Amino acid sequence: MTSPETSSGDSASSTPPSASAKAEEYVFGGLVVALGVFTLVDATTITARGPLGTVGPRAFPYAVGVLLVVTGVMAIVATLRGRLGPAEDAEDVDTSVLTDWPTVAKLVAVLVAHLALIDLVGWPVAAMVLFFGAAWTLGAIWWKALVIAVVLALAVQVVFASGLGLSLPAGVFEGVPLLDG
Amino acid sequence: MGSLTALLEGFATAAQPEYLLYALLGVTLGTAVGVLPGIGPAMTVALLLPLTYSLEPTAALIIFAGIYYGGMYGGSTTSILLNTPGESSSVVTALEGNRMARAGRGAAALATAAIGSFVAGTIATILLTALAPTIADLAVTLGPADYVALMVVAFTTVAALLGASPVRGLASLGIGLFIGLVGTDTLTGQQRFTLGVPTLSDGIDVVVVAVGVFAVGEALYVAARMRHGPVEVVPVGGKWMTAEFWRRSWKPWLRGTFIGFPIGTVPAGGADVSTFLSYAAEKKLAKRPEEFGRGAIEGVAGPEAANNAAAAGVLVPLLTLGLPTTATAAVIVAAFQSYGIQPGPLLFTNNSAMVWALIASLYIGNVMLLVLNLPLVKIWVKVLQIPRPYLYAGILLFAALGTYAVNFVVDDLIVLLVIGVAGFFMRRHGYPVAPLVVGLILGPMAEEQVRRTLQISQGSLTALVTSPFAAVAYSVLAAVLAFAIVLRVRRKASRPTAAPTP
Numbered sequence: 001m002t003s004p005e006t007s008s009g010d011s012a013s014s015t016p017p018s019a020s021a022k023a024e025e026y027v028f029g030g031l032v033v034a035l036g037v038f039t040l041v042d043a044t045t046i047t048a049r050g051p052l053g054t055v056g057p058r059a060f061p062y063a064v065g066v067l068l069v070v071t072g073v074m075a076i077v078a079t080l081r082g083r084l085g086p087a088e089d090a091e092d093v094d095t096s097v098l099t100d101w102p103t104v105a106k107l108v109a110v111l112v113a114h115l116a117l118i119d120l121v122g123w124p125v126a127a128m129v130l131f132f133g134a135a136w137t138l139g140a141i142w143w144k145a146l147v148i149a150v151v152l153a154l155a156v157q158v159v160f161a162s163g164l165g166l167s168l169p170a171g172v173f174e175g176v177p178l179l180d181g
Numbered sequence: 182m183g184s185l186t187a188l189l190e191g192f193a194t195a196a197q198p199e200y201l202l203y204a205l206l207g208v209t210l211g212t213a214v215g216v217l218p219g220i221g222p223a224m225t226v227a228l229l230l231p232l233t234y235s236l237e238p239t240a241a242l243i244i245f246a247g248i249y250y251g252g253m254y255g256g257s258t259t260s261i262l263l264n265t266p267g268e269s270s271s272v273v274t275a276l277e278g279n280r281m282a283r284a285g286r287g288a289a290a291l292a293t294a295a296i297g298s299f300v301a302g303t304i305a306t307i308l309l310t311a312l313a314p315t316i317a318d319l320a321v322t323l324g325p326a327d328y329v330a331l332m333v334v335a336f337t338t339v340a341a342l343l344g345a346s347p348v349r350g351l352a353s354l355g356i357g358l359f360i361g362l363v364g365t366d367t368l369t370g371q372q373r374f375t376l377g378v379p380t381l382s383d384g385i386d387v388v389v390v391a392v393g394v395f396a397v398g399e400a401l402y403v404a405a406r407m408r409h410g411p412v413e414v415v416p417v418g419g420k421w422m423t424a425e426f427w428r429r430s431w432k433p434w435l436r437g438t439f440i441g442f443p444i445g446t447v448p449a450g451g452a453d454v455s456t457f458l459s460y461a462a463e464k465k466l467a468k469r470p471e472e473f474g475r476g477a478i479e480g481v482a483g484p485e486a487a488n489n490a491a492a493a494g495v496l497v498p499l500l501t502l503g504l505p506t507t508a509t510a511a512v513i514v515a516a517f518q519s520y521g522i523q524p525g526p527l528l529f530t531n532n533s534a535m536v537w538a539l540i541a542s543l544y545i546g547n548v549m550l551l552v553l554n555l556p557l558v559k560i561w562v563k564v565l566q567i568p569r570p571y572l573y574a575g576i577l578l579f580a581a582l583g584t585y586a587v588n589f590v591v592d593d594l595i596v597l598l599v600i601g602v603a604g605f606f607m608r609r610h611g612y613p614v615a616p617l618v619v620g621l622i623l624g625p626m627a628e629e630q631v632r633r634t635l636q637i638s639q640g641s642l643t644a645l646v647t648s649p650f651a652a653v654a655y656s657v658l659a660a661v662l663a664f665a666i667v668l669r670v671r672r673k674a675s676r677p678t679a680a681p682t683p
Binding site: 020022024025028029032035036039042043046047055056057059060061064067068071072074078083084085086087088090091093094095097098099100101103104106107108110111112113114116118123127130131132134135136138139140145148149152153155156160168169 | 218219220243259263343346348349351352354356358359362366368369371372373374397398399401402403404405406407408409488568569570571573574575577578581582585586589591594595598601602605606607608609610611612613624628632636640
């Protein structure tokens with residue numbers, strides 16, 4: 001009769017919403033509303049040109065803007081009433097521990113470093129930084145992570161340069177056979 | 182008749198060594214990403230979308246379909262052997278399967294899942310073969326207004342009916358629709374929401390969005406609360422080739438198939454619903470219901486079959502109407518589009534050879550998957566044990582590579598990061614990500630159809646609802662929504678009395 005209850009559903013409803021989780025929900029709901037308002041405002045700047053008697057390029061953006069504003073406000077109201085969105089579960093997630101913000105920040109920093117380095121020193125080095133930085137941040141043994149990072153980045157570079165005919169910027173390896181496509 | 186010869190010709194194509202190799206590549210990759218936590222078929226297909234530049238359509242689609250089917254097989258291995266279930270559509274499998282594994286009957290659980298997936302996948306592919314051409318013939322008569330109706334149904338069901346919070350599902354849909362708006366309007370050539378940035382004038386690539394929301398979002402989410410220490414895998418034990426195994430499994434397989442396929446077919450799809458229904462049915466019909474919750478094989482056999490049958494069912498609206506109802510299906514639509522092919526009723530007439538080769542490869546892929554997941558399951562157990570820091574670092578590396586390789590511009594990586602962070606917060610607050618991807622891909626199609634309808638009707642809005650098909654679709658949708666609301670209210674009313682004590 002009743003649908004089977006998953007353990008995740010139980011634990012999600014039984015944990016009392018913390019104040020910080022609530023604050024985060026308000027911010028996210030607010031961002032959805034802000035995106036909707038931006039959509040509505042920016043839609044007015046679209047020069048509406050189209051054959052007479054048809055719907056121009058503005059109508060759909062207006063509808064999307066309204067949808068975002070309405071759902072954002074409703075999400076905020078739901079949060080006000082204590083109905084928080086249940087966090088998604090995943091195999092590797094331990095829902096009982098607190099959010100590890102420093103790790104998240106470090107991963108974002110590693111990604112930023114990666115995209116900033118590509119044009120400076122080339123893709124292989126930027127990729128090594130990304131893999132090594134991410135693995136180390138997540139708790140890998142540093143020298144193992146470094147070895148895998150170097151091998152993986154160079155292997156991908158070789159495959160792209162020789163096999164696929166698409167060349168990733170070699171950067172510091174410019175002119176090196178196999179690595180520079 | 183006609184479709185049988187077409188299918189045989191499809192087999193002739195798909196059985197060529199080259200295509201067999203592509204199918205094998207697809208199903209192997211699919212099983213691997215199904216087994217590995219943190220990545221799924223949607224993201225893998227998205228990462229491989231650049232293949233469409235160098236491969237011909239039939240080959241690429243055979244790979245993608247293989248990944249799609251393979252992901253369903255691989256997920257069950259993880260939920261049976263890993264102590265920590267995830268991925269919604271296999272949660273039910275974990276209920277019984279994980280307990281069976283811990284009780285030393287892991288081999289039987291894995292076998293019933295693999296064989297059940299094979300039986301269901303094959304029967305459901307037969308049903309797809311039989312139904313799809315007929316539905317395509319009927320769908321040829323549909324006008325733009327009818328398509329608008331179908332898309333509204335798909336949007337509503339994907340966003341609002343599935344998932345815990347309809348409001349958050351719709352918000353996620355809205356974000357996807359917004360991302361779909363960015364770029365140049367196809368009908369008038371106007372720039373929309375590009376902020377004057379040249380990179381954005383071509384729109385935001387599907388690869389960037391899908392990889393951002395799935396790979397980067399998931400990696401950040403896991404990193405925030407990572408389960409540290411070694412990966413705990415239950416050792417596979419016990420025998421499975423017993424008379425009792427077959428006797429208890431075959432009926433749930435068939436029931437699961439016939440529960441899963443229709444649910445996949447209607448745009449209320451999603452494998453989760455079908456697994457829950459199948460589980461409930463098996464529990465009800467069981468001779469020994471007390472075994473449920475302690476490792477009942479029926480509770481693995483049924484839902485796993487349902488799960489795979491639903492996956493095949495999803496292909497019916499995808500191939501005949503061009504309507505994706507899951508995230509993976511949406512990315513596959515993007516693959517079709519990058520070849521300039523619009524999946525829909527004309528697919529069976531215009532690209533008949535390709536589509537039949539694709540369907541034939543599904544049969545072949547199912548056989549390959551049975552081999553990969555039954556005798557070779559030990560390999561996947563090894564894959565499952567990859568230490569997590571390296572796994573997630575690898576996911577991030579390939580996410581960044583796949584994104585960068587689309588246009589070779591760093592700007593795309595900035596967009597990837599922004600969307601990834603958004604995906605992280607969406608996961609934290611119960612905003613499902615599938616509606617975002619479906620909205621991104623269906624949104625531009627929906628806009629075009631709405632505008633075409635209104636162009637024909639000279640701007641009269643009633644044209645959207647007056648076609649008989651559209652009227653029926655909206656009424657059915659209204660009825661389903663009303664039913665869902667009643668259900669929700671009743672559940673809420675019964676809750677305080679049902680669970681007063683923890």
